[in-house]
Amino acid sequence: MLWILITLLALGALGFVLGRQRAVASAGGDTRVLHSLPVYYGTNVTLLTLVPALLVLGVWLMAQPIVIDRMVSAQLPDSYVAEAASRDLLMTEIRRLADGIDTAVERGAFNGLDALNLSVGDDIRRQLADAGVALGADVSPEVLQAAQSFREMSGAGRTWMTVAVFALALAGLAYAYLRTTKDLRARNRVEHMILGVLMLASTLAILTTVGIVLSMLWDTRNFFQLYPWQDFFFGLEWRPSFEGNSELGLIPLLWGTLYISLIALLVAVPIGLFAAIFMAEYATRRVRSVAKPLIEVLAGIPTIVYGLFALITVGPMLRDYFAAPLGLGNSSSSVMTAGIVMGIMLIPFVSSLSDDIINAVPQSLRDGSYGLGATQSETVKQVVLPAALPGIVGAVLLAASRAIGETMIVVLGAGAAARLDLNPFEAMTTVTVKIVGQLTGDTDFSSPEALVAFALGLTLFVITLGLNIFALYIVRKYREQYE
Amino acid sequence: MSMEDAIMNDMTQIDQGVAVDELKMQARNVDVFYGAGGGTRSAEDMAADKAITHAIKHVDVDIADKTVTSFIGPSGCGKSTFLRVLNRMNDTIDGCRMTGDVTLEGENIYDPKVDPVQLRAKVGMVFQKPNPFPKSIFDNVAYGPRIHGLARNKADLAEIVEKSLRRAAIWDEVKDRLDAPGTGLSGGQQQRLCIARAVATSPEVLLMDEPCSALDPIATAQVEELIDDLRSRFSVVIVTHSMQQAARVSQKTAFFHLGELVEFDDTDKIFTNPSDPRTESYITGRIG
Numbered sequence: 001m002l003w004i005l006i007t008l009l010a011l012g013a014l015g016f017v018l019g020r021q022r023a024v025a026s027a028g029g030d031t032r033v034l035h036s037l038p039v040y041y042g043t044n045v046t047l048l049t050l051v052p053a054l055l056v057l058g059v060w061l062m063a064q065p066i067v068i069d070r071m072v073s074a075q076l077p078d079s080y081v082a083e084a085a086s087r088d089l090l091m092t093e094i095r096r097l098a099d100g101i102d103t104a105v106e107r108g109a110f111n112g113l114d115a116l117n118l119s120v121g122d123d124i125r126r127q128l129a130d131a132g133v134a135l136g137a138d139v140s141p142e143v144l145q146a147a148q149s150f151r152e153m154s155g156a157g158r159t160w161m162t163v164a165v166f167a168l169a170l171a172g173l174a175y176a177y178l179r180t181t182k183d184l185r186a187r188n189r190v191e192h193m194i195l196g197v198l199m200l201a202s203t204l205a206i207l208t209t210v211g212i213v214l215s216m217l218w219d220t221r222n223f224f225q226l227y228p229w230q231d232f233f234f235g236l237e238w239r240p241s242f243e244g245n246s247e248l249g250l251i252p253l254l255w256g257t258l259y260i261s262l263i264a265l266l267v268a269v270p271i272g273l274f275a276a277i278f279m280a281e282y283a284t285r286r287v288r289s290v291a292k293p294l295i296e297v298l299a300g301i302p303t304i305v306y307g308l309f310a311l312i313t314v315g316p317m318l319r320d321y322f323a324a325p326l327g328l329g330n331s332s333s334s335v336m337t338a339g340i341v342m343g344i345m346l347i348p349f350v351s352s353l354s355d356d357i358i359n360a361v362p363q364s365l366r367d368g369s370y371g372l373g374a375t376q377s378e379t380v381k382q383v384v385l386p387a388a389l390p391g392i393v394g395a396v397l398l399a400a401s402r403a404i405g406e407t408m409i410v411v412l413g414a415g416a417a418a419r420l421d422l423n424p425f426e427a428m429t430t431v432t433v434k435i436v437g438q439l440t441g442d443t444d445f446s447s448p449e450a451l452v453a454f455a456l457g458l459t460l461f462v463i464t465l466g467l468n469i470f471a472l473y474i475v476r477k478y479r480e481q482y483e
Numbered sequence: 484m485s486m487e488d489a490i491m492n493d494m495t496q497i498d499q500g501v502a503v504d505e506l507k508m509q510a511r512n513v514d515v516f517y518g519a520g521g522g523t524r525s526a527e528d529m530a531a532d533k534a535i536t537h538a539i540k541h542v543d544v545d546i547a548d549k550t551v552t553s554f555i556g557p558s559g560c561g562k563s564t565f566l567r568v569l570n571r572m573n574d575t576i577d578g579c580r581m582t583g584d585v586t587l588e589g590e591n592i593y594d595p596k597v598d599p600v601q602l603r604a605k606v607g608m609v610f611q612k613p614n615p616f617p618k619s620i621f622d623n624v625a626y627g628p629r630i631h632g633l634a635r636n637k638a639d640l641a642e643i644v645e646k647s648l649r650r651a652a653i654w655d656e657v658k659d660r661l662d663a664p665g666t667g668l669s670g671g672q673q674q675r676l677c678i679a680r681a682v683a684t685s686p687e688v689l690l691m692d693e694p695c696s697a698l699d700p701i702a703t704a705q706v707e708e709l710i711d712d713l714r715s716r717f718s719v720v721i722v723t724h725s726m727q728q729a730a731r732v733s734q735k736t737a738f739f740h741l742g743e744l745v746e747f748d749d750t751d752k753i754f755t756n757p758s759d760p761r762t763e764s765y766i767t768g769r770i771g
Contacts, residue, residue: 373604
């Protein structure tokens with residue numbers, strides 16, 4: 001693998017030098033006659049050499065295992081598959097054996113020819129164990145045969161891949177080299193190819209998102225086949241039990257999520273917004289240059305550290321000074337704890353975004369207001385904030401979607417008990433915490449208790465996506481007015 | 484008597500001739516420095532400091548009541564800066580220092596007892612670029628009266644808004660959509676809206692910083708007509724790059740060059756018989 005890459009890069013470098021030389025030569029050494037700068041001719045050849053070859057290499061590497069798996073799997077007699085537990089398990093065994101033989105050959109336990117002539121009677125398991133490869137069970141003839149054809153196909157595939165990649169690279173090199181003359185619009189061609197690379201990158205990013213959603217959709221569908229959707233979306237109880245008979249109602253988790261997020265926003269929005277107004281409108285440049293980074297330090301603290309702060313400091317304090325004296329409970333894990341600490345975490349989001357937005361309000365509006373005899377606070381209240389309001393709403397919504405997705409602070413601050421309650425000093429929990437809870441430990445991925453995590457994840461994704469889209473919509477809708 | 488009649492009456496009063504020589508504002512020995520930081524350094528000290536920009540140098544100007552005074556001069560000559568001296572708008576700029584005396588009706592506006600915010604209600608300002616607030620047309624005009632509590636009740640406020648919009652010659656165009664956002668108007672309408680907003684607080688002096696530079700010729704003509712009307716109630720000070728405009732709308736003209744006031748006289752005299760050779764070069768197009 002590595003040597004293929006290195007050779008390709010070497011070819012690319014060679015192409016650069018050759019292309020540049022040929023271009024300069026075709027211009028008779030006078031680079032002013034060239035259509036483009038010499039470096040573009042070289043880059044053109046390099047790109048044509050590398051890009052198609054690398055693309056084919058990448059696709060081949062991804063496709064080959066899938067194709068070979070399919071083919072080997074088709075070879076297995078159906079009767080034998082029925083005997084074994086499942087086709088997937090069998091394929092794992094075959095792959096393991098094939099890899100094992102390869103490793104053994106590499107380590108010199110036996111030579112390539114011996115490897116091909118292995119038979120069941122040779123006690124392969126012991127031989128491989130001697131070579132340092134452990135197998136789970138004795139090898140059956142069917143598995144051995146499949147593993148051998150697996151090895152054969154992989155080897156052939158690898159050879160063909162090497163041939164194809166180098167043929168393509170050389171063809172690209174030759175084509176681009178021969179096309180290089182002084183009139184070739186190398187500059188425009190390079191531009192086009194760079195555009196293609198950029199487009200490929202953005203496509204990959206989008207496809208990844210789609211892939212994530214699709215994989216969630218798949219498991220969510222499996223979940224809803226095992227558990228009725230009405231009970232999930234409208235159930236008021238969250239009581240999973242791995243012996244079956246679980247109640248997996250979304251409502252208590254959603255309530256906890258929204259309750260904690262609400263408290264977090266009640267903390268973060270006023271403080272963040274007032275801080276932003278001070279920074280943008282009142283602070284002198286010196287104060288601003290010191291205070292702004294200090295506030296933004298808050299954004300760099302890992303959420304687990306906030307969680308510890310909630311667990312050790314805020315939780316007990318709230319319990320001792322508020323909850324217990326007021327008779328509202330004596331749990332140090334509470335919605336209030338998680339909400340307040342999460343609010344502190346969100347302050348820099350709100351303040352930093354709002355600060356930028358307030359700064360973007362044109363100075364001419366402020367001048368207009370001052371010119372009419374308004375004071376600074378009148379100007380801020382009646383001109384600057386209304387002008388910045390859409391952006392501020394956007395900032396708040398972005399903060400809200402952060403709050404909804406937060407996990408660590410909730411685990412440590414609010415506990416893991418799903419509960420429907422109005423008392424903010426009670427322990428509750430959120431969707432994210434339960435996703436982690438359902439998937440940690442020994443889980444069986446075909447039970448509704450584990451699969452519910454995907455339904456929860458998808459629900460959360462839809463909520464935050466909706467919030468983000470709404471935020472972007474608001475920000476965009478009102479932005480045009482001042483530009 | 485309808486409102487329009489009242490306004491017409493106002494205008495006829497002027498045409499009958501109110502004394503134009505009554506002194507409204509007076510500036511004596513004004514110097515302005517940028518990048519001066521805080522402190523109380525003297526004008527001579529700051530003028531000697533190379534790091535400080537000396538934007539205005541010893542300027543004396545008298546602004547007469549019910550007169551249009553225009554400031555002309557090449558870009559960067561300090562005419563806008565000087566205009567902002569007259570309502571202390573420069574206070575909002577960091578590091579801007581001013582020395583000298585400016586009086587409004589005999590009262591020093593830079594006296595520590597004077598509240599710059601109150602001053603700006605008396606000395607209104609219209610800016611180069613139309614800057615309507617992102618509010619409705621009505622709220623734009625009602626902004627000043629609301630802040631200063633000029634209206635007794637809602638009907639009173641509506642009357643002030645209508646009167647101001649009429650005075651800015653934009654009432655007929657917007658009377659059916661007072662709730663529409665002021666930012667949705669065309670450039671010329673926006674500028675007249677800003678003028679309406681400025682006159683709504685009944686200032687005594689109206690400062691206009693190149694009010695027509697962003698407007699097309701038709702809107703410019705409308706605004707110029709408006710300036711002429713406004714003279715009936717206010718003193719108007721206008722900064723302009725267009726010498727024709729200065730000649731058309733103003734009675735007094737001041738020519739600034741490199742931070743100095745070169746010449747200040749009746750508009751007619753400046754444009755026909757300037758006494759300083761630099762003024763002549765500028766108005767004939769040789770410098771600037």
